[in-house]
Amino acid sequence: MKFPAFCLFLFVCMLLLPTYALGAESPAAIKLFMNEKRLTSTEVEPRIVSGNTIVPVRIIVQEIGAKVTWDPAARKVTIVKDDVNIQLVIDNKTAVINGKKETMEVAPIIENGNTMLPLSFIGSRMGIEFKWDALTSSVHMFKKDDTDSKPVTAPVDKGDGNQPGTSKPTAPPTVAPTKPTSPPTVPTTSPPTAPPTGDENGIKPPDPNVHLLNLIQLTEKDLIVNAKDGALTPTVLKLSNPNRIVFDFPNTKLDESLQKLLVNNSGELPSKHPLVQKVRFSNFADNPATVRIILDLKAPADYKSQTSKLPNQWTATIAEHQLTVVIDAGHGDQDPGALSITGKHEKEFTLATAKKVEKLLAQDKRVVVMMTRSDDTFIPLDNRVSFANDNMVDLFLSIHGNSAKSTVTGTETYYNRPESIDFANVVHEKVVAATGFPDRKVRQADFRVITKTTMPAVLVEVGYLSNKSDESAMYKEAFQDKVAASLVAAIKEYLNLK
The missing domain is CATH 2.60.40.3500 (Immunoglobulin-like)
Known part of the structure; x- marks a missing residue:
């Protein structure tokens, strides 16, 4: 028996809805919109289960063009879109995505003959942007380019780095919407009664605040x-x-x-x-x-x-639209960063290199270059993030130097969200070639400036200030010129600027 086609469409939509951090079901009905078109369902309504929004599959599947099959013997749902293959088993929290097992916070269920699936887990993998309106319990979804729905394939290694964020997502979101910490609540007691407002005909006066x-x-x-x-x-x-x-x-x-x-x-x-x-x-x-x-x-x-x-x-x-890039010189002022083996500060290396990137990139009039800092100033991490997000820039590049045991040497490049991985790969290739240091790979981490920004964002650890050989090169102007040129080449290649 084929899995009902109606189930697949709603499946993807639910995936995009933010997950709530509580165990009770939301009392408010959840409304779904695709490209501002209201989606309606005559089946089971979306709801909250163990802190996760689950929905019937039908509506979303029809919109994104995914193919779904149903294996009744194994109670397994298979969803295929382009090169993404997701397999889910009813009442089982283990999902298989392109052959790799991942654990969901809640399992798919069947309710009144309808398959219900966790929205946030699947939505991040099916190429849909969404915005959650907590006050109206509405999910506003927008189709994205198919390339954004491809799973992350780069090496995943937290590695060493500076100032990580507070948490690491189990599944990178496709966008960075504001996520409520809990669903809307309902008063536990009846509201106090009050005399009706309005004129003698019961007509309510206009709200002066609207x-x-x-x-x-x-x-x-x-x-x-x-x-x-x-x-x-x-x-x-x-x-x-x-x-x-x-x-x-x-x-x-x-x-x-x-x-x-x-x-x-x-x-x-x-x-x-x-x-x-x-x-x-x-x-x-x-x-x-x-x-x-x-x-x-x-x-x-x-x-x-x-x-x-x-x-x-x-x-x-x-x-x-004019292409805009933010160059972020790590640390600054009272935050000196790592101390090098000869007593130099990381903030000095990052600023010198960032200014060289700015000067080279500004020569291309097709690109606007913005700096989080241009002198020895302390800029909080969240201010760096908001600076990039508020200006809705195209790329964010943060420059750092690393520190560990004196024997550790090499270049690392970090990303967090899947839309950043291609930029990270280009940056890493160019910088490793420029430094000549050992290749310590592209890695995934939760550094705040690459987690909270909403554009492709990369943090590059050029070398190890705690290593005698790396440090000796990193404070030489010729080396910084070479690294800056490699970063500019990476930015131009990623932006397809011939």
């Missing part, structure tokens, strides 16, 4: 959003495959004129902008009230907020 948007306009250059009152400050999300920019305006609702344009809570506006295909808008959430505006792009584009003379207007210029 602003009405009365203008959404895209010119040949700018996106203009206007409210009847109140300041506007959106949160922004850039998505690819297809390319989109998503603007969420909290504490806002559409006014009557824009509300009339909605069909199934979605409106569209034509575009005169050469980079934008169309504009979509909706009343995205109720608590807090949020208007979402989506620009469907013809090509990758960036936005830059502009100062408006009107306090209730927000304007952003939409321009062709």
Whole structure:
């Protein structure tokens, strides 16, 4: 008997939903959206089991084009998409992915004739981006390029390094959404009664904290959003495959004129902008009230907020995307890093090399270079991360020197998330060739600057300051020039800049 096709579609969708850190089921119904289209199910609703969201398979499978088969004798589900093969057994926490066993936190189950699967475990492997809206219990999923769904194949070795993060994910996420620590809760006692508000007809007055948007306009250059009152400050999300920019305006609702344009809570506006295909808008959430505006792009584009003379207007210029790279010189000021065998500080090596990378890379006008520090300044790790994330850069490269026993020598390159592995491989190849040091391989680690950033991010340990031979070379300017040139070559190769 073939596994019902309806089961496979919902399977992938659930995988993308964040996992909750509690053992009770969420009291709020979970809503699913794919590319802003609401997905409905007449079967079992998604829910929380032992801290993990599980869902029926049907809806997602139909959207991502995966193939599913069902072995009733073994009670085994096999999902295949491109070169990813996932095998799951009902009531068994062991999954087999491309022949390798991995342990899930919860096992697949059958409920009322429907197969229920853990969303976060599988979603990270099936190439879908998602955003979780805790207040509305909504999962907003977006298809990604198939290349992003391939499993990690590089060596995995925590190795030695500087300032690891607080935890290491068991399965690297495909994106870095804000994950709630617990699902929405429900009061345990009845809310106090209060006299009804509103006029004599029971009509509730408008919430003074919610602003009405009365203008959404895209010119040949700018996106203009206007409210009847109140300041506007959106949160922004850039998505690819297809390319989109998503603007969420909290504490806002559409006014009557824009509300009339909605069909199934979605409106569209034509575009005169050469980079934008169309504009979509909706009343995205109720608590807090949020208007979402989506620009469907013809090509990758960036936005830059502009100062408006009107306090209730927000304007952003939409321009062709320019490649941007952050170069991070490790440590600084009161954080000197490792001490070399001759008493030199790691922060001196990293800054000197980073500035050489900046100078060389800035010669290519196709690339914008940004530095986390350009002098002996202390920059907290989270500030380095937010600097890169807030500027929505394309690449993040952190430069370090290592320290261990005096006999340890060589170059290591670290990544954390699967979208960083290709960049790590290119960087490592170039730097090992430039240093001539032993190849200590590409490794996976949870250093904060490569874990919390949302773009491909790599940390390179050029050599060991605790090793006499490595250290002797690393503080020579000619060696630093060679390493800097290799890093620039790696960046250009990864960005396909001929």
